[in-house]
Amino acid sequence: MQNALSPIVIRSTGYFLPERVLTNDDLSKIVETSDEWIAERTGIRERRICADDETTSDMAYGAALDALKNANLKPEDIDLLIVATITPDFKTPSVACILQERLGLRNVPAFDISAACSGFVYCLEICGQLMRGGVYRNALIIGAEKLTSVTDWTDRTTCVLFGDAAGACVLSKTDTPGVGLIGNILGSDGSHPDILNIPGGGSRLPLTKENIDDKTQYIKMNGREVFKLAVRVMEDVARKLLERHGLTTQDINLVIPHQANTRIIEALTKRLEIPNERVMLNIEKLGNNSSASIPVALAQANEQGRLKKGDYLLLLAFGAGLTWGASLIKWN
């Protein structure tokens, strides 16, 4: 089943990583942990972290410039801008509006969406549907996160997992049928708000000196619950999406999963019977970058020449909310 409306392709990819590297050994000087424990339980060896004055919009800007260069487009060619993030520079204005000004885009709709680690897959669906509506020709979509700004550096169960990054894609309309964004399934379940959340800093619990002392502004997580749900939900959504399009996992040339934990990815791809050589991994060097994980992994796979014309790609995401999503792409 193909989408009969205007096909939308990923015209280019781009990414930006902060220069500073934080290794597991560095972390073992901050909390009681070890390179061995972190690598064995998560697959992570190091992650990038922003400089103190480096922001989510700075990284998003870097990724946007990279994607525009790779698309051979100028900022004025872009007519829609969407950013997925849960770590915006400000509550308002949005990261997208900051970028609109920095990139010099004229009169384009620019907005952020919040779907945590599933943010980029949500962006693909939202942007694809807006473009199919007819008005927009070239769109810039970005996943960007400064997760270290919401990381509790005294909590060893979370601080070893996260890093900062941004990834971007230019989406364009094309006349070639049957390529690009083939289909998506998105989902959510708000009945587990406490297993992965940031309790403070919103309208429910505005920050006060007292609750800052209680560290409510940082990510809290029940890792074991998240682990189990992530594997089950991503397997389910992958199967549903492939079935909808008359494909099996044998047809998929590369799976680009959210990079939360190597063991989650291994359990998932084992259930789906997808061999390791058809799975994109960058978690060892980058950790979990939430909404930036998938677009950075996609851009790196592209840079490494792993995406061939006609290949089927399957993006699989799971995150806080809970939210999840799968995207099927035929590379062009």
Ligand SMILES: CC(C)(COP(=O)(O)OP(=O)(O)OC[C@H]1O[C@@H](n2cnc3c(N)ncnc32)[C@H](O)[C@@H]1OP(=O)(O)O)[C@@H](O)C(=O)NCCC(=O)NCCS
């Ligand atoms: C967080 C995670 C790595 C923990 O791994 P785990 O195998 O489930 O480990 P547990 O939570 O059972 O903890 C086992 C032990 O290691 C300890 N531990 C936890 N973090 C540690 C660390 N960084 N270093 C050393 N020991 C650690 C625990 O305190 C516990 O000790 P105890 O047995 O004495 O109580 C794992 O659950 C996970 O990755 N979950 C998914 C998280 C995720 O992906 N979140 C984002 C989703 S988008």
